Amino acid sequence: MEKTVKPVKRIEGSLRVPSDKSVSHRSIILPSLAEGESVIKNFLKAGDTLTTLNVYRKLGVDIEEKDNVIYVKGKGLEGLKEPDDVLDMGNSGTTTRLTLGVLAGQNFFATLTGDDSLRKRPMKRVVDPLSEMGAKVDGRKEANNLPISIRGGKLKGISYFNSKMSAQVKSAILLAGLYAETPTEVVEPIVSRDHTEKMLNWMGANIEIDFMTDGYKVKISKTDRLKPIHINVPADPSSAAFFAAAASIVPKSEIILKDVMVNPTRDGFFRKLKEMGADIEYKNKRDEAGEIVADVIVKYNDLKGVKVVKEEVPSMIDELPLLAIVATQAEGETVITGAEELRVKESDRIKAIVENFKRLNLEIEELEDGMVIKGKQKVKGGVVDSYKDHRIAMGFAILGLVSEDGITIKDADCVYISYPDFFKHLEKVSK
Structure with a gap:
């Protein structure tokens, strides 16, 4: 129009x-990995965030809405299920990149696609570190573009310098780091959006945050369980x-x-x-x-x-x-x-x-x-x-x-x- x-x-x-769109995305993704029911008030209902909600339902998470409150019944870190079909990420780069981080730790296969715009956006910035951690990833143009297929599994930690200061890249690596056998750290010259590490910390992840004189470092170690949350976005x-x-x-x-x-x-x-x-x-x-x-x-x-x-x-x-x-x-x-x-x-x-x-x-x-x-x-x-x-x-x-x-x-x-x-x-x- x-x-x-x-x-x-x-x-x-x-x-x-x-x-907030960033917090709304994370208020579905992270509680899906928790043990127990999370309660989300003032969730943003818009195109991208509803994409996230639908994707995690397809990964087996029970997500209900009642009186404008979202209830996410988390499956635990190991409880997601292999999707029956290709996961459609719509126009959402956040959903795509963070979900690739989650899927890197899952012992199953999934394929992600998106709309015309999203299929042109760069994904190698996430694919490379996740591959280095041990995920098997393939896709168009050396997996720089969707559609992308990923088979997760046994991961090892890495140390990654986030030169582009991309919060989506940092978040994907930290989410994969929940599953890695050895610690994972992300270093940034200037701190990017830190909603993922704040929420992970709040949910009891094994995470350390360090504001250094010459940058910022966040370190995450293998975590057994995440606690459910109540959040007013x-x-x-x-x-x-x-x-x-x-x-x-x-x-x-x-x-x-x-x-x-x-x-x-x-x-x-x-x-x-x-x-x-x-x-x-x-x-x-x-x-x-x-x-x-x-x-x-x-x-x-x-x-x-x-x-x-x-x-x-x-x-x-x-x-x-x-x-x-x-x-x-x-x-x-x-x-x-x-x-x-x-x-x-x-x-x-x-x-x-x-x-x-x-x-x-x-x-x-x-x-x-x-x-x-x-x-x-x-x-x-x-x-x-x-x-x-x-x-x-x-x-x-x-x-x-x-x-x-x-x-x-x-x-x-x-x-x-x-x-x-x-x-x-x-x-x-x-x-």
């Missing part, structure tokens, strides 16, 4: 955006970011974003927005099952251009296209570098931003690992392509709020992947 977003006078109100900072951006660029705006997870590995966008001059405050900070949660209050203020460097990228990787959009309304130039990972997301997000800026006659310079955005640009309006990427669609919807004639987004229904009610919520706070 096409969707047109028109200019508004201000953004105002209070929202509880959908629950916090609001997704990546979804909240779109409304924070809207309030930052539409004059006279103020919005309260409730229950947002502000884990330091995830709130880089809010910190960078603050550096640009946005009026942002965390209120009612609290601990929710090992994650820091707060109400985020954002008020309009004049913005200035900033630089984003490689070390900052992991904590805001999904929000960088949105930051480029915000940068069009800031004073001066914004330079984003060290973000080549954007090229292998649901779309090539650098290319998607650059091409759409050109369609809107906005000035931008494409870099191999980022982009340079000119500030204080007038946005007349026009038609953009979402490239069927939810974050591109939502980002240009936010830009439509400050356009003169509105912005029409092709294939805007792709927002269902992470935020089914996005346009309804945008309308609710638009005045």
Whole structure:
């Protein structure tokens, strides 16, 4: 479907955006390996997370929903069953890569596939370390692309340097490490999203976390059992970011974003927005099952251009296209570098931003690992392509709020992947 977003006078109100996608995925995957029943409240029901739920049902896990609460009856670390058919991963890279880690430890055979987009995304970054641990993996293009078949079994631990700082790679290795006969460790130059290790620690895994002077190390040893959990999934900072951006660029705006997870590995966008001059405050900070949660209050203020460097990228990787959009309304130039990972997301997000800026006659310079955005640009309006990427669609919807004639987004229904009610919520706070 096409969707047109028109200019508004201000953004105002209070929202509880959908629950965090990363934590929702893990709240199904890890409890499936626990002994006993886990209770998950505020689970995100969106395309990718429902894929995870369906995949683990096909692996023999009893997952029920009652009164908007999910009950996962874990099978234990050795209790999953061989699937009867090919496992369809839809569009979800998280489901695919983490599940490959789980399957590496299972003594059975499984084949994974996905949609057109997912079949183009790189998998060798996970396949290589899992193969080194002892899993037998094969697939298209030397198992860099789905479909991929895996036969798990007896694993040995490895020491892996996660140079791309990919949380999905780290998570896959740690999940396989639960089964390895010798300890497994992952070292990162900068800590990537740490939800997997936080949840594993909470569930009683044999895990050690070390913040070193020159990086980050997490070590996991063979674990006999994981305890079930009760979790209230916090609001997704990546979804909240779109409304924070809207309030930052539409004059006279103020919005309260409730229950947002502000884990330091995830709130880089809010910190960078603050550096640009946005009026942002965390209120009612609290601990929710090992994650820091707060109400985020954002008020309009004049913005200035900033630089984003490689070390900052992991904590805001999904929000960088949105930051480029915000940068069009800031004073001066914004330079984003060290973000080549954007090229292998649901779309090539650098290319998607650059091409759409050109369609809107906005000035931008494409870099191999980022982009340079000119500030204080007038946005007349026009038609953009979402490239069927939810974050591109939502980002240009936010830009439509400050356009003169509105912005029409092709294939805007792709927002269902992470935020089914996005346009309804945008309308609710638009005045």
